[in-house]
Structures are given as structure tokens and as C-alpha cells.
Amino acid sequence: xxxxxxxxxxxxxxxxxxxxxxxxxxxxxxxxxxxxxxxxxxxxxxxxxxxxxxxxxxxxxxxxxxxxxxxxxxxxxxxxxxxxxxxxxxxxxxxxxxxxxxxxxxxxxxxxxxxxxxxxxxxxxxxxxxxxxxxxxxxxxxxxxxxxxxxxxxxxxxxxxxxxxxxxxxxxxxxxxxxxxxxxxxxxxxxxxxxxxxxxxxxxxxxxxxxxxxxxxxxxxxxxxxxxxxxxxxxxxxxxxxxxxxxxxxxxxxxxxxxxxxxxxxxxxxxxxxxxxxxxxxxxxxxxxxxxxxxxxxxxxxxxxxxxxxxxxxxxxxxxxxxxxxxxxxxxxxxxxxxxxxxxxxxxxxxxxxxxxxxxxxx
Amino acid sequence: xxxxxxxxxxxxxxxxxxxxxxxxxxxxxxxxxxxxxxxxxxxxxxxxxxxxxxxxxxxxxxxxxxxxxxxxxxxxxxxxxxxxxxxxxxxxxxxxxxxxxxxxxxxxxxxxxxxxxxxxxxxxxxxxxxxxxxxxxxxxxxxxxxxxxxxxxxxxxxxxxxxxxxxxxxxxxxxxxxxxxxxxxxxxxxxxxxxxxxxxxxxxxxxxxxxxxxxxxxxxxxxxxxxxx
Numbered sequence: 153x154x155x156x157x158x159x160x161x162x163x164x165x166x167x168x169x170x171x172x173x174x175x176x177x178x179x180x181x182x183x184x185x186x187x188x189x190x191x192x193x194x195x196x197x198x199x200x201x202x203x204x205x206x207x208x209x210x211x212x213x214x215x216x217x218x219x220x221x222x223x224x225x226x227x228x229x230x231x232x233x234x235x236x237x238x239x240x241x242x243x244x245x246x247x248x249x250x251x252x253x254x255x256x257x258x259x260x261x262x263x264x265x266x267x268x269x270x271x272x273x274x275x276x277x278x279x280x281x282x283x284x285x286x287x288x289x290x291x292x293x294x295x296x297x298x299x300x301x302x303x304x305x306x307x308x309x310x311x312x313x314x315x316x317x318x319x320x321x322x323x324x325x326x327x328x329x330x331x332x333x334x335x336x337x338x339x340x341x342x343x344x345x346x347x348x349x350x351x352x353x354x355x356x357x358x359x360x361x362x363x364x365x366x367x368x369x370x371x372x373x374x375x376x377x378x379x380x381x382x383x384x385x386x387x388x389x390x391x392x393x394x395x396x397x398x399x400x401x402x403x404x405x406x407x408x409x410x411x412x413x414x415x416x417x418x419x420x421x422x423x424x425x426x427x428x429x430x431x432x433x434x435x436x437x438x439x440x441x442x443x444x445x446x447x448x449x450x451x452x453x454x455x456x457x458x459x460x461x462x463x464x465x466x467x468x469x470x471x472x473x474x475x476x477x478x479x480x481x482x483x484x485x486x487x488x489x490x491x492x493x494x495x496x497x498x499x500x501x502x503x504x505x506x507x508x509x510x511x512x513x514x515x
Numbered sequence: 516x517x518x519x520x521x522x523x524x525x526x527x528x529x530x531x532x533x534x535x536x537x538x539x540x541x542x543x544x545x546x547x548x549x550x551x552x553x554x555x556x557x558x559x560x561x562x563x564x565x566x567x568x569x570x571x572x573x574x575x576x577x578x579x580x581x582x583x584x585x586x587x588x589x590x591x592x593x594x595x596x597x598x599x600x601x602x603x604x605x606x607x608x609x610x611x612x613x614x615x616x617x618x619x620x621x622x623x624x625x626x627x628x629x630x631x632x633x634x635x636x637x638x639x640x641x642x643x644x645x646x647x648x649x650x651x652x653x654x655x656x657x658x659x660x661x662x663x664x665x666x667x668x669x670x671x672x673x674x675x676x677x678x679x680x681x682x683x684x685x686x687x688x689x690x691x692x693x694x695x696x697x698x699x700x701x702x703x704x705x706x707x708x709x710x711x712x713x714x715x716x717x718x719x720x721x722x723x724x725x726x727x728x729x730x731x732x733x734x735x736x737x738x739x740x741x742x743x744x
Contacts, residue, residue, distance in 0.1 A: 199644055200643075201640050201643070201644070227643070227648075228640070228643040228644050229643045229644070229645075229646050229647055229648050229651075230646075230648075232646075233644055234644070235640075235641070235644035237637060237640075237641060239637070241635075241637045241638050241640070241641035242641075243638065243641070243642070243656065244638070244660070245659045245660055254642075254645060254647075254655070255645045255646070258645050258646030258647055258651070259646060260646045299645065300644075303644075303645055303646055309644075
């Protein structure tokens with residue numbers, strides 16, 4: 153059920169898209185890039201909402217079947233996709249239930265979607281009788297996501313579904329999306345220009361810039377690379393998947409184990425053994441040459457300097473290898489000189505904060 | 516005491532018949548035309564749009580004059596009609612219907628076209644991704660969302676057909692029960708100085724038109740209120 157796509161498309165405005173992408177058969181693939189990088193155009197091509205002109209070459213193959221190739225074009229309503237628009241696009245003349253029924257009745261995949269379950273997943277019970285005009289921004293997107301699921305889709309496409317929402321609504325909906333991700337076995341393509349969202353949700357990232365794929369790979373690999381534009385983001389930081397090893401009620405901490413060491417965080421509700429994702433912001437990692445026993449910082453990991461990249465004039469991005477994982481540390485040029493940092497050197501990474509992604513989004 | 520003469524009653528029935536038939540044909544033919552004009556990127560639109568709008572500015576007698584010539588039994592439209600139906604087209608009810616369709620077309624097409632153009636393309640895209648094909652999208656989405664446009668277009672098309680005079684005079688003549696519609700009957704009464712009968716028709720048409728427009732604007736207001744609330 154994976155999707156392969158090669159798209160060469162040019163617009164009279166001068167913008168052109170030239171990409172070749174692979175969307176794996178399950179999990180969330182994020183299309184990430186600045187405004188104007190072609191994320192939405194790519195998504196619309198996959199949906200069939202953008203057909204391209206005669207001079208464009210768009211090839212889309214979904215699990216062996218061609219959706220588009222030369223003269224062949226499967227229209228959007230026959231592709232069996234669920235699409236969540238940035239501004240929801242609920243049908244204004246129908247109420248919430250009506251919007252969900254509209255989608256369910258037109259199911260194209262042949263697999264019946266369980267509407268009750270979808271309503272439950274997205275907590276819509278109280279909203280069903282409301283008219284679309286009565287909903288808040290967050291509720292509108294909840295309904296839009298539910299409606300996309302109600303078509304029983306083979307592929308879900310989401311175009312910045314949270315970008316129009318306030319922090320509070322985002323923090324409420326992100327965990328819903330993340331839960332969906334665990335429950336659905338179909339691919340989800342998620343367009344966003346917010347790094348936090350992507351590091352929280354995505355399994356794979358495709359990094360786009362000016363209509364080209366700059367890099368693609370797992371969220372863990374890409375988030376810990378110092379040479380990509382995402383590392384220049386103020387909130388850049390490597391994402392690590394950890395297992396909850398121990399709860400320490402006395403100090404209110406949980407011990408998280410990963411290949412490379414352990415991290416202490418404020419105590420979690422999840423049972424022992426569950427996997428959680430943490431992000432270590434580059435700006436919160438400092439480097440010492442000797443382990444500082446007299447520090448209030450709990451998380452100090454032995455690391456090896458992997459590479460040093462100049463990110464801005466005064467600051468450097470240092471990539472540290474910790475076991476099989478990598479951390480990013482953003483430090484000043486002065487410190488790099490002072491510590492005489494060089495690749496291969498053994499150092500200690502002091503981690504001032506470990507962001508548990510769900511919490512960080514509320515802040 | 517002035518009462519409605521039998522022949523005026525016949526003119527009223529004929530007028531309503533004409534308006535009804537014309538409106539139905541306008542809905543069937545004018546709707547796709549309005550849709551095409553609203554969405555097409557074809558250059559043909561530059562030509563079709565003014566042709567549709569012509570009857571708005573042309574004196575109806577101009578349209579009537581050319582139709583009269585085209586409907587004559589020796590012209591190709593008139594002779595083809597005669598061959599197929601066995602009856603002459605000129606000075607018949609059918610001629611009035613054809614003339615009315617042409618004359619009222621812009622009044623039906625334009626409000627609808629504007630209504631279609633104002634539709635949010637994104638909503639149509641959304642329906643497509645939900646599995647709705649083009650016809651399904653039109654009936655399940657475009658029709659309810661453009662209800663105001665449809666109400667206005669149908670009313671204007673209908674009312675305008677009732678109010679038509681010039682074309683009817685040119686291509687219909689004044690045959691009772693066949694082409695003698697209210698506006699012609701009114702003209703007759705005025706010509707023969709029967710002002711009482713004339714008042715009845717003129718005043719009736721005025722009140723009817725006013726009430727119709729009142730209802731349309733009132734219902735549009737309600738629809739707008741419902742959709743925007």
C-alpha cells in the first residue's frame with residue numbers, strides 16, 4: 153500500500169516542482185519545508201486535485217496501480233483518499249453528522265468505516281447535531297479529520313491541519329492525531345511547516361525546499377543532522393525514542409532508557425516498558441570536557457564529537473554521538489575555540505531540558 | 516363594474532403557460548450554460564458571454580425581427596420545423612417559446628453564473644476527495660449552496676417572460692389562445708380605449724411582479740441569514 157510518485161511540474165509564475173518521493177505503507181510521512189517549497193502542490197498532485205498541464209510529467213502509483221501516468225488520470229473521487237484541508241472545508245449546508253454521513257455514503261475503498269468508532273476517537277459525541285457555523289476552530293478540524301476517516305480511505309493526506317489553530321486547540325488535537333497513527337494501518341502524509349508538530353507525529357520526514365527534495369529519512373536521523381536547514385530552526389533538536397525503565401516516586405522522576413544511556417524526566421503516567429519520544433533541544437545542550445559532579449543538571453551523557461558545523465556567525469552546531477544516537481548542541485564559536493573541540497574527541501553533554509513532545513506543545 | 520373578459524382570461528392562461536414552459540427549458544438548458552460560463556477557461560467564453568447578454572440591451576423588436584425572418588417557412592429554421600412537425604413555426608405558441616428563451620436567457624443565466632463563480636472551489640475539491648463525482652457534487656453541493664442564485668434566476672426568467680412584448684408582437688402576432696399574451700391584450704385594450712380592462716391587466720401585472728420580487732428578496736435574506744449565522 154505504499155505510494156511512489158515522480159512529479160515534474162512547472163508554473164507560469166516561475167515555480168517548479170521536481171521531486172521523486174516514496175511514501176511507506178504505514179506510519180506518518182511528513183512533508184516539511186518553508187512556505188513556497190511545494191508541499192501543498194505535491195499533496196494536491198497526490199490527491200488528483202492538481203492535474204498538471206500537457207508539458208508537466210506527473211506519475212503516481214499507489215500499491216501497483218497507476219493513479220496518473222501520461223494520459224491516464226484517475227479523478228480524485230475515485231482514488232479512495234481522505235484529505236484534511238488547512239481550512240477544513242466542511243460543507244456549510246450540512247451539520248456535523250451530515251458532513252460525516254456525506255463522506256460515509258461515498259465510501260470508495262469498499263471497506264466500511266466504523267463511524268461510531270471514528271466519532272469516539274475524535275470525541276465528537278457532543279457536536280453531532282451542531283451546525284458547522286457553531287463550531288470552534290479546533291472542533292472544525294476534529295470534524296474534518298473524522299470526515300476524512302469516514303470515507304474509509306486507503307491513504308490520508310493532511311495539509312497543515314493545525315496551522316490555523318491556537319496553541320490550546322493544537323495541544324488538544326495533536327494527541328488525537330498521534331493516537332490515530334497507532335490505530336490506523338494506512339499511510340498518512342502530513343504537510344507542515346512546524347517542526348514541533350512533525351517531530352511529535354512523523355515517522356518519516358521528506359524535507360522540501362524550492363520544489364526539490366533536500367533530504368528524506370526517519371525523524372530520528374533527520375532531526376539529528378547538523379547540516380540541514382531544520383537544524384537552523386530555533387527549536388531544532390534531536391528526537392530520540394526511549395523506553396520507560398523505572399518510575400522513581402520519591403523524586404517524582406522517570407528513568408528513560410535508550411541505546412546510549414538514560415535520561416531522567418518528570419514522572420510519566422505511562423506504564424513501565426512503554427516507548428515514548430523525547431526531543432532534546434540543541435539550545436539546551438552544553439558541552440564540558442569533564443563530567444561535572446557538582447552540577448544541578450541531572451542528565452549528563454558521555455559523548456563523542458561527530459561533526460562541527462557553523463550555523464550562524466557566532467554559533468556552531470555540534471553533533472554528538474551517544475551510543476548509536478546523535479544529539480545536537482548549539483554552542484558559541486567562542487566555546488568551540490575555548491574547549492578546542494574537534495571531531496573524535498570525548499566530551500560530556502549536559503542536557504538542561506528533555507522535552508517530552510506532548511508537554512512541550514502546551515507551553 | 517369591470518369584469519375580466521373571457522379572452523383576457525385566455526390571455527392570462529396562455530401567458531402563464533408560456534412562462535412556465537420557457538422557465539422549465541431555461542432551467543434545463545441555461546443551468547449547464549451558466550456553469551460552463553462560470554468555470555471554463557476556454558476563449559470561446561469571450562464570445563458566448565456577450566451573445567447571451569445581447570437581449571438585455573437590444574430592443575426586443577430587433578431580436579423579434581430576426582426571429583421572424585428565421586421562422587418564415589422559406590427560411591431554413593422555419594422550413595426544417597415545418598418538415599419535422601408538419602406545422603408552421605411563425606405565429607405559433609412554439610415560436611413564442613423559442614423567442615422567450617432567447618429573450619429571457621440572460622436574466623436566468625447571469626444571476627446563476629455569478630452565484631456559481633462565488634462558490635468556494637475548495638468546497639468542491641473537498642467533496643471530490645470525499646468520493647463525490649461531478650454530477651453528485653453538482654446536486655449535493657452546488658444546488659443547495661447556490662439556492663439564492665437559483666431562486667433569483669428562476670424568478671427573473673419567469674417574470675421576464677411574462678413581461679415580454681416586443682418579440683411577441685413581431686413573431687407571434689395576436690392570435691387568441693395561441694399567441695395573444697397579457698401584454699398584447701393590454702396593448703389592444705389601450706388601442707381601443709378600453710381603459711378599464713387595461714387597468715385590470717396593467718395593475719394586475721404590477722402587483723404580481725411586486726409580490727414576486729418581494730418574496731424572492733425576502734427568501735434570499737432568510738437563506739443568507741441561515742448560511743452566514
